[in-house]
Amino acid sequence: MSYLFASxxxxxxxxxxxxxxxxxxxxxxxxxxxxNAANLSLIGFARAHGLEGQVAALMVIAIAxxxxxxxxxxxxxIFRHRESTAVDDLSELRG
Amino acid sequence: xxxxxxxxxxxxxxxxxxVVTLRNAIHAALALIANFLVLAGVYVALDAxxxxxxxxxxxAGAIVVLFLFVIMLLFAxxxxxxxxxLVRSKPLAALLSLGVAGxxxxxxxxxxxxxxxxxxxxLPQALGPLLYGDWLLVLLAVGFLLMAATVVAxxxxxxxxxxxxxxxxxxKEEVLR
Numbered sequence: 001m002s003y004l005f006a007s008x009x010x011x012x013x014x015x016x017x018x019x020x021x022x023x024x025x026x027x028x029x030x031x032x033x034x035x036n037a038a039n040l041s042l043i044g045f046a047r048a049h050g051l052e053g054q055v056a057a058l059m060v061i062a063i064a065x066x067x068x069x070x071x072x073x074x075x076x077x078i079f080r081h082r083e084s085t086a087v088d089d090l091s092e093l094r095g
Numbered sequence: 096x097x098x099x100x101x102x103x104x105x106x107x108x109x110x111x112x113x114v115v116t117l118r119n120a121i122h123a124a125l126a127l128i129a130n131f132l133v134l135a136g137v138y139v140a141l142d143a144x145x146x147x148x149x150x151x152x153x154x155a156g157a158i159v160v161l162f163l164f165v166i167m168l169l170f171a172x173x174x175x176x177x178x179x180x181l182v183r184s185k186p187l188a189a190l191l192s193l194g195v196a197g198x199x200x201x202x203x204x205x206x207x208x209x210x211x212x213x214x215x216x217x218l219p220q221a222l223g224p225l226l227y228g229d230w231l232l233v234l235l236a237v238g239f240l241l242m243a244a245t246v247v248a249x250x251x252x253x254x255x256x257x258x259x260x261x262x263x264x265x266x267k268e269e270v271l272r
Contacts, residue, residue: 001210002096003141004203006104010111012196017115019188025166029127030115032158036134043143046217048208054143054217055225061146061153062237066244068158072165073251079169080254 003044010037024075024085028068035064103140106133120166124159131155143217 014037017030039057046053079085110133113126131154138147215221226234 001203001208002100002104003137004206005200006107008199008203009108009196011199012192013108013111013115015195016188016192019191020115020185023120025162025169026120026123029123029162032127032154033111033114033130036131036154040134040137043138043141043146045208046143046214047141047210047212050212051214051217051221051225052229054146054214055222055230057143057146058149058222058226059230059233059237061149062241065153065158066237066241068161069244069248070251072161073248075165076169077251085169 001044004041007037007041007044010034010040013037022086022088024078024087024090025072027087028071028075032064032068035060100140103133103137107137121163124162124166127162128155128159131159138217141217142214145217145219145222147217 011034014030014032014034017033018027021027021030039060042053042057042060046057075085078090082089084090107130110126110130114123114130117123117126131150135147135150135155138144138150
C-alpha cells in the first residue's frame with residue numbers, strides 16, 4: 001500500500017516539474033516521471049488484482065518509448081528552426 | 096513498513112525531487128536514471144521481476160540515453176533559460192501539485208485491497224500467455240505504433256536541403272515538382 005502512496009507523490013512531483021520547467025526537454029523529463037508513477041501504481045495494483053496490471057505496465061513502457069522518439073524528434077526539429085526550445089517562446093503554432 | 100521499503104521510497108522521492116529541481120539538464124537526466132534504477136528495484140520487490148529488468152534496459156538504458164544525447168547535442172546542459180512570465184509561479188505550482196497529491200491520496204485512502212494474488216514472481220513465463228492471449232491485439236497495435244514512431248522520428252529530423260545544395264539532376268526533379 002505504501003508504494004501506491006509513493007506513486008501518488010511521484011506523480012505530483014511530475015506535475016510540479018511540468019508546471020515550473022521552462023525548457024521543453026525538462027518538461028519532457030517530468031512527463032517521464034509521471035508515466036513511471038502511473039506504472040508503479042499499475043504494478044502495485046497488480047498484487048491485488050492479478051497479472052493484467054503488469055502487462056498494462058509493459059504496454060505503457062513500450063508506448064513511452066514511441067512517445068520519446070517522436071517528442072525528441074520534434075524538439076530537435078523545433079530547435080533547428082527557432083534556436084530555442086523554451087516553452088514560452090513556442091506559444092504560437094505558426095512558423 | 097520494513098526499513099528497506101522505507102529506504103526505497105525515500106530514495107524514490109528524493110531522486111524525483113532532484114529531477115524537477117536541478118538547474119543543470121544533464122544532472123536532472125542523471126537523477127532520472129537513479130530514479131529509474133530504484134524503481135526497478137521496487138518492481139522486483141513487488142513481484143514484477145521481468146518488468147524490473149525491462150525498466151533497466153528500456154528506460155534507464157535506452158530512453159534516458161536518448162534524452163542525454165539530445166541535451167548534449169542541443170543545449171550544452173543549460174536547463175533554465177528564458178524569463179519567468181509569471182512572477183512567483185513556483186509556490187503556486189507547488190500548491191497545485193500538492194493539491195493533485197491530495198486528490199490522489201484521498202482516492203487511495205478509502206481503498207481496501209487484499210494483496211493476495213499469486214503473481215508467480217512476474218516472470219516472462221507468467222506474462223507470456225497473457226501477452227499472446229487476451230492482449231494480442233494490444234501487442235500488435237503497440238508494435239505498429241512503434242514502427243510508425245520510428246518512421247516519424249526519422250522523417251522529422253530530415254534536414255530540408257536548400258535547392259542549390261542539390262545535385263543538378265536532382266534539382267531538375269525538384270523544380271518539376
